[in-house]
Amino acid sequence: MDSFKQTIRNGNHIVYFGARWCKNCNSVKAEIEAITGTSVHLYDTDDDDEVTAICGVAALPTIQVWKNGEKIDAFEGRDQCNILLIIQKYFSDVFTDVKYVEEF
DSSP states (O other): OHHHHHHHSSSEEEEEEEOTTOHHHHHHHHHHHTOOSSEEEEEETTTOHHHHHHTTOOSSSEEEEEETTEEEEEEESTTTOOHHHHHHHHHTTOOSOOEEOOOO
């Protein structure tokens, strides 16, 4: 968990929670991978129990928006996790060079 807190401490981040077995999660993950512009952190809920629990993930997929260490929004389920709208709402000024920090 300390690594997670250190990672999202500064700047803008999209934190994505999904699972390999989840069809909806995989379609959202594909959308995320096609977008550029901010740091995207991908967590598999089956592999990252501690981060998943502390972040309060209750549904799959879940996308959380973090700015300078504070969670400012969360989206749950396939219909809510529209990555283009999330990026437009929070990150419209940064559309280049996505950095994938973790992948599953």
